[in-house]
Amino acid sequence: MSDLFPPTRTAALEKLSAFVPKAGRDYTAQRNYDRGLGHHDAVSTLSPYLRHRLITEAEVLEAVLGRYSLSSAEKFVQEVFWRTYWKGWLEMRPAVWGGYQQGLLRAWDQVQTQSGLRSEWEAACKGETGIDCFNHWAHELVETGYLHNHARMWFASIWIFTLRLPWELGADFFLRHLYDGDPASNTLSWRWVAGLQTQGKNYVARASNISKYTEGRFSPLYQLASNPEPLQGPPHPPRMDAPVGDTLDPSKPSVLVLHEDDLCPGWLFDLGLKPLATATLDATGQISPLHVAPRVKAFKTAIMADCASRWSASLGPITSGMSTAQEIEDWARAAGADQIVTSYAPVGPVATLLNDIRALPVIRPLRAYDRRAWHHATAGFFKFKAKIPEFVGAMKGLQPV
Numbered sequence: 001m002s003d004l005f006p007p008t009r010t011a012a013l014e015k016l017s018a019f020v021p022k023a024g025r026d027y028t029a030q031r032n033y034d035r036g037l038g039h040h041d042a043v044s045t046l047s048p049y050l051r052h053r054l055i056t057e058a059e060v061l062e063a064v065l066g067r068y069s070l071s072s073a074e075k076f077v078q079e080v081f082w083r084t085y086w087k088g089w090l091e092m093r094p095a096v097w098g099g100y101q102q103g104l105l106r107a108w109d110q111v112q113t114q115s116g117l118r119s120e121w122e123a124a125c126k127g128e129t130g131i132d133c134f135n136h137w138a139h140e141l142v143e144t145g146y147l148h149n150h151a152r153m154w155f156a157s158i159w160i161f162t163l164r165l166p167w168e169l170g171a172d173f174f175l176r177h178l179y180d181g182d183p184a185s186n187t188l189s190w191r192w193v194a195g196l197q198t199q200g201k202n203y204v205a206r207a208s209n210i211s212k213y214t215e216g217r218f219s220p221l222y223q224l225a226s227n228p229e230p231l232q233g234p235p236h237p238p239r240m241d242a243p244v245g246d247t248l249d250p251s252k253p254s255v256l257v258l259h260e261d262d263l264c265p266g267w268l269f270d271l272g273l274k275p276l277a278t279a280t281l282d283a284t285g286q287i288s289p290l291h292v293a294p295r296v297k298a299f300k301t302a303i304m305a306d307c308a309s310r311w312s313a314s315l316g317p318i319t320s321g322m323s324t325a326q327e328i329e330d331w332a333r334a335a336g337a338d339q340i341v342t343s344y345a346p347v348g349p350v351a352t353l354l355n356d357i358r359a360l361p362v363i364r365p366l367r368a369y370d371r372r373a374w375h376h377a378t379a380g381f382f383k384f385k386a387k388i389p390e391f392v393g394a395m396k397g398l399q400p401v
């Protein structure tokens with residue numbers, strides 16, 4: 001497992017405190033520079049922890065806003081809210097996740113039946129194309145489980161417009177190798193690069209931009225598609241209401257399911273939950289039709305174990321690695337529960353698995369942070385970000401001025 005991301009909350013907190021002093025002017029000025037493996041100091045590299053809520057958005061924002069004003073740390077705060085925005089956007093249009101999964105299966109079928117496509121896809125995943133920077137990022141991703149945001153944008157753009165590979169295969173490559181692989185941020189960012197998210201507007205990687213922001217490490221002059229058209233896709237599905245979450249009745253005999261979307265369960269105990277027993281869920285196998293990288297699987301297993309050991313006094317007997325609805329139902333019944341309690345899981349493999357549970361009610365309280373923000377993801381990020389002072393004010397228990 002990579003030393004860059006030790007799979008513990010302690011490591012996440014240490015990373016946060018090391019980063020906080022840089023979250024103001026330094027981040028604003030430096031965040032777009034990708035200085036390469038071992039030199040990602042200008043950004044927080046907190047995403048593997050934030051994605052799984054081994055540390056929460058609220059904790060990160062509070063630490064940064066404890067040192068800086070909102071206007072001094074505006075850029076960083078906005079980036080954290082991109083994660084919130086993407087989640088809210090997908091919650092209200094879950095069909096986009098289903099559409100991605102279907103598109104991926106179609107593309108995977110083509111890879112298996114068209115030898116030309118298969119060898120191009122393999123070369124891209126192995127970092128054996130004729131484009132140095134792209135090859136470098138493919139290796140960095142596979143070897144470290146992380147890529148800088150700018151590298152993700154360039155990589156996705158080259159994958160789609162220069163190599164002309166199906167975007168779903170690229171998104172899948174990311175999900176199988178990123179420690180922070182996330183249904184909302186990944187799918188919608190790939191769609192954004194392709195021109196499917198902000199429809200008709202694609203992101204085109206330019207050699208000059210790559211050269212500037214890699215400080216000359218790469219300069220793929222004349223190697224990249226120069227004026228590609230955005231991909232065409234269906235219009236966005238109709239918007240559903242954002243979820244508000246269930247109310248927990250802690251007096252009912254309950255079991256707790258811990259999952260990779262929220263590994264800070266303390267707020268559920270604050271609601272009065274006293275589980276008879278706890279299970280950790282393993283939904284890793286559901287994220288892709290292909291094998292997820294062993295380092296990613298190991299990271300997820302380890303952060304769940306870290307969570308379980310931190311909270312062991314509150315969890316009751318712990319069963320690890322449940323991976324089917326049937327297993328969970330049988331275990332919950334055997335424990336004598338009337339209900340299964342779990343933090344609300346946003347659109348993705350965990351939610352899909354939990355939706356299959358029929359034998360017992362599944363109670364999914366939603367954090368106030370998500371409930372306040374998600375329903376504002378109606379249009380583009382520009383409109384959403386205008387609400388940030390309000391979100392932050394509510395988080396601090398303050399009214400925005």
Ligand SMILES: Cc1cc2nc3c(=O)[nH]c(=O)nc-3n(C[C@H](O)[C@H](O)[C@H](O)COP(=O)(O)OP(=O)(O)OC[C@H]3O[C@@H](n4cnc5c(N)ncnc54)[C@H](O)[C@@H]3O)c2cc1C
Pocket residue numbers: 031043044045046047048050051079080081082083084086147148149150152153156174175178180181182183185186187189190193
């Ligand atoms: C094609 C593509 C695929 C992506 N796939 C994922 C993914 O699977 N999982 C994932 O967590 N992020 C994804 N991102 C978003 C972003 O690249 C990463 O969250 C960010 O690079 C993480 O590094 P960091 O923690 O050092 O970020 P910092 O710059 O330090 O930002 C702080 C935090 O803000 C959030 N954040 C920053 N930028 C974004 C963004 N553009 N979208 C959403 N949240 C953001 C993250 O939680 C991050 O930890 C993707 C972006 C692109 C362009």
